[in-house]
Every structure is written in structure tokens, then in C-alpha cells.
Amino acid sequence: MGENAIHRFSNTVVLSVCAIEAPQVITSDEIDRRLEAVYERVGLRAGMIQRLAGIEERRWWDRGTTFADGAAMAGAKAMAEAGVQPRDVGLMINTSVSRAHLEPSTAAGVHDALNLPPSCLNLDITNACLGFVNGMQMAAAMIESGQIEYALVVNGEDARGIHESTISRLHTDGSDAKQVFSQFASLTLGSGAAAMVLGRADQHPAGHRYVGGATRASTSHHDLCVGDMDDMRTDSTGLMNAGLELTKGLWAESAADFGWDTGMDCYVMHQVSNVHTRAIINLLDLDPAKIPLTFPVRGNLGPAAIPFTLAGVSAELSEGDRVLLMGIGSGLNASLSEIIW
Numbered sequence: 001m002g003e004n005a006i007h008r009f010s011n012t013v014v015l016s017v018c019a020i021e022a023p024q025v026i027t028s029d030e031i032d033r034r035l036e037a038v039y040e041r042v043g044l045r046a047g048m049i050q051r052l053a054g055i056e057e058r059r060w061w062d063r064g065t066t067f068a069d070g071a072a073m074a075g076a077k078a079m080a081e082a083g084v085q086p087r088d089v090g091l092m093i094n095t096s097v098s099r100a101h102l103e104p105s106t107a108a109g110v111h112d113a114l115n116l117p118p119s120c121l122n123l124d125i126t127n128a129c130l131g132f133v134n135g136m137q138m139a140a141a142m143i144e145s146g147q148i149e150y151a152l153v154v155n156g157e158d159a160r161g162i163h164e165s166t167i168s169r170l171h172t173d174g175s176d177a178k179q180v181f182s183q184f185a186s187l188t189l190g191s192g193a194a195a196m197v198l199g200r201a202d203q204h205p206a207g208h209r210y211v212g213g214a215t216r217a218s219t220s221h222h223d224l225c226v227g228d229m230d231d232m233r234t235d236s237t238g239l240m241n242a243g244l245e246l247t248k249g250l251w252a253e254s255a256a257d258f259g260w261d262t263g264m265d266c267y268v269m270h271q272v273s274n275v276h277t278r279a280i281i282n283l284l285d286l287d288p289a290k291i292p293l294t295f296p297v298r299g300n301l302g303p304a305a306i307p308f309t310l311a312g313v314s315a316e317l318s319e320g321d322r323v324l325l326m327g328i329g330s331g332l333n334a335s336l337s338e339i340i341w
Contacts, residue, residue: 004214004253012140013207014339015082015150015197019304019311020074022059022158022191031167031187038170042177049187054274058190058299060160067098068106070193071156072113078152078195079114086115089197090148091139092122095131095155097302098229110154121148128225128329129270131155131303132194133213133337139198140210151198155304159189165230185225185234188273190299194307213325213337214254218246225330240276243328244283250334251284258338260324264290265341266317270327271295271305280326303329317341 032039032046039046049055061070071094079086092114094107111122125135132155139151166186169175175183201207221242225234255261267286269277271294281288292313294305301308306325317323321341328334 002253004216004250006212006214006254007137007140008212009140009144009210011201012143012198012210013201013204014210015084015199015204015207016078017196017307017311017314018074018077018081018194019308020070020077020193022061022070022193024060024062025057026060026163027057028055031163034167035170038175038180042175042180044177044180048184052184052273052275053188054296055188055299057297058159058188060163060191061158066100067096067156067158067191067193068100068109069113069156070158070191071096071106071154071195072110074156074193074195075110075114075152075154078154078197082197082199084150084197084199087117089116089120089150089152091142091151092116092120093135093139093151093153094122094124095126095135095153095303096124096157097126097128097131098156098158127333128331129302129305130327130329130333130335132307133325133327133335136196136198136210136337140212143198143200149200149203152195153198154193154195155307156193157189157191157302157304159191159299161229162186162189162227162232166232169231182233182235183231185236185300186227186232188300190301192298192301192304192308194304194311196307209340211258211338211340213335214250214258215333215335216246216250218242218332221332222330224332239330239332240279242332243334244279246332246334247280247328248283250336254336260336260338263322264324265321266313266323267291268306268310268313268323268325270329271298271309272300
């Protein structure tokens with residue numbers, strides 16, 4: 001018995017996937033200007049976010065619009081594009097890392113905003129940047145078991161709060177260069193929302209078949225990235241190296257079994273940085289031309305990144321294209337999931 005957890009589905013399709021943009025553009029140059037005095041104090045140069053991560057800008061929601069509002073907007077759009085009425089949705093999963101409070105679940109507010117029926121099970125699933133693909137797995141399992149006809153998976157993320165608190169903290173806590181680097185990843189985050197509707201293949205033969213995939217855990221590394229809504233401390237090098245090692249084992253055990261080592265048409269990766277993307281490409285010998293990028297102008301959208309990126313290229317995909325969703329999440333966990341378009 002191997003070390004990967006395998007999930008295979010025979011009667012689940014993706015009916016729609018969509019993205020919602022947060023409207024305010026925040027450039028890395030603007031963040032550098034806000035940190036100018038900090039850089040001077042600790043002996044660092046401006047431009048690190050663009051040089052090291054390749055992120056030119058990210059987004060914020062307008063004041064008065066929350067990440068949950070974004071998730072609800074994405075959910076409404078996904079249902080409309082799928083032609084599915086709210087009354088027919090049997091499961092709604094919110095997968096946002098962002099949260100305003102511990103209880104009730106964010107899903108409860110999204111359920112209300114979307115006017116979903118009392119019979120619709122609603123809950124949060126959070127697993128760092130892998131929450132959305134985990135939500136897809138849970139939704140497919142319930143569809144395959146016959147419990148529901150349709151599932152809606154949503155996500156909304158809001159980086160404004162952690163950006164502002166991180167910048168303020170770096171100005172006031174006497175941080176040295178090492179401490180600035182430990183909070184560097186916080187400033188690469190972005191805001192946005194995404195949603196997906198899944199249904200039964202036997203009722204929607206034209207849908208995009210969700211084949212399944214594999215996951216693998218290495219939780220001894222759970223302390224490499226620890227954060228809340230105000231403060232995130234990351235050992236970026238340690239996190240990337242441990243994630244690469246985890247992905248190497250995941251790929252070695254399952255790629256040939258699923259046929260991921262040949263014939264893939266698009267790799268939709270979790271969007272982190274230039275360094276992370278190049279490292280995965282080199283590790284698995286992937287074709288960079290098949291990897292769409294959103295991080296340069298959207299930043300790291302957390303669990304929204306994979307569906308947001310998929311939505312952006314969906315119109316370019318052809319029937320029968322094999323799409324591999326790829327992600328590593330703090331914890332650590334790694335996931336690979338295939339959709340046949």
C-alpha cells in the first residue's frame with residue numbers, strides 16, 4: 001500500500017467555474033513606498049517582491065465589500081453559467097481561509113446571500129491553499145454516493161487586512177532583516193473569489209469530467225507557515241523545499257498510474273511566485289507553455305488561486321483536453337486532481 005491517498009470518480013462533472021475580480025489594484029511599487037523607512041532601517045532594497053516573487057500587483061476589495069460577499073457573487077455567477085437553480089443545490093462548501101469570526105461558519109452567510117434552500121447542507125472546509133480542491137473532492141463523493149444532484153464550491157479571500165497590519169507592524173516592532181523576510185509572503189497575497197458547480201455525468205454528458213486524483217501529507221512541517229488574519233510568519237525557503245520533496249513523492253507514486261506523465265494539455269498550478277513555479281517545472285519536467293499564470297498581477301490568492309486560474313483559461317480549452325490541478329498547502333499537504341474538459 002502506497003503513501004498517497006487516491007480518489008477516483010466515475011459520475012461527476014464540472015458544469016461551470018468562474019472568477020470574481022476584486023477591484024482595487026495595489027502595486028508592489030506602492031507597498032515598497034509604504035515600507036521605504038523599514039528597508040532603510042534594516043539595510044534592504046526596494047523591489048524584493050517583484051525581483052524574488054515576480055508579483056507586480058495584487059487586488060483589494062472596496063471598503064464595505066467582504067470576502068464573503070465575493071464568495072457569494074462567485075457562487076451566483078457559477079450557478080447562472082451552469083444553468084442550475086439555487087433550489088437544486090444540495091451542498092454548498094465555502095473554502096475561504098479568510099474569516100471574520102470563528103462561528104457561525106462563513107458558509108452560513110453565503111447560503112443566506114444565495115437564497116439556497118433549507119435542504120442544502122452548508123459548511124466550511126479549510127486546508128490552507130488546498131481548501132478548494134478538498135471541497136471538490138467532498139462534493140464529488142456526495143454526488144457519487146447519490147446524496148445530492150448538484151454541489152457548489154465557493155471561495156473568497158481578502159488580503160487588505162493582513163497587508164495593512166503587516167506594514168504597520170514592520171514600522172513599529174523594530175524588525176531586523178530576518179524578521180522582514182519572515183513576513184515577506186504576507187505581502188504577496190491577493191484578494192479575489194471563485195466558485196464551481198459540480199453535477200452528475202449521467203445527467204450532463206457535456207460536462208467536464210472530474211477524474212479524481214491523489215493527495216499526500218507531510219505534517220511534520222506544519223510550523224513552516226503559521227498565520228491568522230493579521231500576521232503570517234513563513235520560512236519561505238524551508239516551505240518550498242519541503243513542498244518540493246512532498247510533491248516529488250506524490251508524483252512518483254501516482255503520475256504513471258493516472259497517466260499524468262504523458263498527454264496533459266494544461267497544468268493549473270497554485271499560484272505562489274516565479275521561484276515556486278520554476279521549481280515545480282524543473283522538478284517534474286513540465287512544459288512552461290502549458291502553465292497559465294495569474295500570480296504576477298493577482299498575487300497569491302490562496303485556495304481561490306486554482307479555480308481562479310482555471311476560470312481564466314477555460315474558454316481556451318478544447319473538448320477532451322486533460323487539465324491537472326496542482327497545489328501545495330501549508331501543513332504540509334500536496335494535491336493533484338484531473339479534469340477532462
